[in-house]
Amino acid sequence: MSDDIPKYLIVENHIKKQIKNKSLIDKLPGERSLAKELGFSYMTIRKAIENLVNEEILYKIPTKGTYVNQNKSIRKKTSTIGYFLDSSIKSGISSPYYSLILNAIEKEAAKENYSVVYFSDTTVDRLHKTLSKLDGVIATCFPRIEDTILEIKDHIPIVVIENSAADKTIPSVIIDNFNADLESTDYICSLGHTHIGFMTGLEDSDIGKSRYAGYQHGLSKNNIQNDESLVFRGNYSYEAGIEGAEYYLSLEQRPTAIICANDAMALGAMQKYKQEGFDIPDNISIVGFDDIDVASQIVPTLTTIRAPVNQIAKHSFSTLKDLIMGKQPEHQHIAIAAKLVVRESCAKLKEHKVA
Helix, strand or coil, X not given: CCCCCCHHHHHHHHHHHHHHCCCCCCECCCHHHHHHHHXXXXXXXXXXXXHXXXXXXXXXECCCEEEECCCCCCCCXXXXXXXXXXXXXXXXXXXXXXXXHHHHHHHHHHCCCCEEEEECCCCHHXXXXXXXXXXXXXXXXXXXXXXXXXXXXXXXXXXXXXXXXXXXCCCEEEECHHHHHHHHHHHHHHCCCCCEEEEECCCCCHHHHHHHHHHHHHHHHCCCCCCHHHEEECCCCHHHHHHHHHHHXXXXXXXXXXXECCHHHHHHHHHHHHHCCCCCCCCCEEEEEECCHHHHCCCCCCEEEECCHHHXXXXXXXXXXXXXXXXXXXXXXXXXXXXXXXXXXXXXXXXXXXX
């Protein structure tokens, strides 16, 4: 047994197995007796039993004890998992990046004959109703929804992506964001740029912080002093990219290159610069992050970091399936490298023309 698997889930699986092989057919031992027998705390046993009562596998008779529900078979696996995305995310699942994530998870799950249900409602009753139909959940995690992540964990297995959860017993699959934007900065510096802007994403999570830190380290590595006036605080939206470009255009000493924390902002910045008569990459070099479909379709094509969405889906689903089957995942926390895709939106500094 591993500490990586929630203890209450181990107890639930133990009781279900006993019921299935008919070694437990009527009354359960007392909760304190079970705690001593299995080596877990009394509260862990109580939580497991309460969950099984909620599933109607067990039932309680006041003052008498807990019994196996002979008229209710053990809840069968649904072969359905959920993908949870916080409803406060701008554009939600229709955003280019998160639609890529969902599509990749669906394809990975289909290989094992699992279906995927997308949900974002955290209203307690609706959340519980959704979870009752699922075997497990892959959730995009942010600090602001830690309570929801824990609520899901209390009911069914969960794996988080994007950010690790505060509860480190919850498995995670994330991108190595720091080294990805370090690579972007290195590349821009190799083209001769020293006045480099950075559009941050939201800095309330490891994603935003790590991408910004990668940029800062890249400047230091290339002996360029960090200039806070070249940092624009964005929010990952297309509109923020336009606003960021407006800010940079207002500066007396404008950046010759801009690194953006995602493609949506990069696309907004490109649009604004074009509207103002600037040529890309002759007048300004721009880098994104994610490699959404449109990044390779616009003119000029966008140099960007390709988010390894297929690997995220593969590892998160594989880990979740292990948890569903009561197994210990091979790896508890996984960080996946993301690589720079060089296209047409960047040029050497000496090739820049005066706008």
